Amino acid sequence: MNFDIILLYNLPALFWGLVITLKIAFLSFVFAIIIAHVVGILRALNIPKAVDLIFRAYVETFRGIPLLILLFFIYYGLPSVGIVMDNTTAAVLGLSLNGGAYISEIVRASLLSIPKGQWDACSSLGMNKVQSLVYVIIPQTIRISMPSLMNSFSTIIKESSLVSVIAITELTRVGQLIYTKTASPFEVYIVIALVYLSVIFTVSLLSNLIEKKLNYAYNR
Template identity: 45%
Template sequence: MAAINQFDIDLFIRILPDLAFGASVTLKLTLISIFFGLIIGTIAGLGRVSKNPLPFAISTAYVEVIRGTPLLVQILIVYFGLPAIGINLQPEPAGIIALSICSGAYIAEIVRAGIESIPIGQMEAARSLGMTYLQAMRYVIFPQAFRNILPALGNEFIALLKDSSLLSVISIVELTRVGRQIVNTTFNAWTPFLGVALFYLMMTIPLSRLVAYSQKKLGTYQVK
């Protein structure tokens, strides 16, 4: 039992390739999920600022439901609940869907705040030049809003990277799952989980520095 609380440098060196593999899976799942989250979030964000009551209501309901429920519960619903209606998914696709839907809700609020940060006169000027609403959004509002929300999107990516550890509950062999498997086989908890933490830090610290640099460079605010 004493070994559980001891750091074993030899074990640490031996498990580095396994931890690196888990980190690569974590990064892959996060990148795929943030990509789809951006698509979902952009659409929902536009719905949140729409004058049409139907897309506004649908987008608002989606954002409130997803932000008001734990990500872990959403993962379990997608993986264990969907088979009840005939939709059977492998762990990785289920995990990506859950992360994408969750991330999309937060990105929707970031997009909404970014659009609303642009003076209304910009839209009026674009419409006065003969642009349609969508053209004004694409060529005038969105480029300015994206500049404002870029740091917040970076923060969402970092948050999603850490939250992906919850996918271990549906047997996805990402970084946290790898650490748990090593603990189960070596009966040493300190060494593997310290390694897991270090790998997360190696991924999140550079991203955090990049976000901080972009905030300073662009002089933008952080959407909360």
């Protein structure tokens, strides 16, 4: 095994591949959170059945379609009907729609776990539903859902490796290019795996730190 040729001559490429991976994952997570909160909050409230059916269809559809197929459809399929976008936009859109469907269930479950008495207390203080959500309910659901949300972020980071199929030179794609130059698949993919493992481990440590701070603030 010879890791020198990978680490000495390809380190800048690996670094920029990691930067692109984190950029796509972060943007996708932010948009997924926005989608998830809109869908999850509305589904947890008393909304018309027709609207709930639309949101449920979204959740089931994007949880049921494999992400790889979704990326192919967005990047290669949509141009046939006149919808053209660059590969980064397609990647972020696919990951956001997929992640939003899963995270919306986390948000909905967190909201439903809040006792009804909390809503009644807000109402007795003269708050409307929006004020109750913003000032009382959502701060509690963030604490409840934080471990699951950070786990979702880790999942999006790992799933971002699939965007290499639409010609984005992120970390996995960089590994493929290095492999074609060095013919050393064992060493290349060990390095790539260790980079992903380091990132996910860092996210896990960050998650534990945020969770402790939220629990401390809540119990203070």
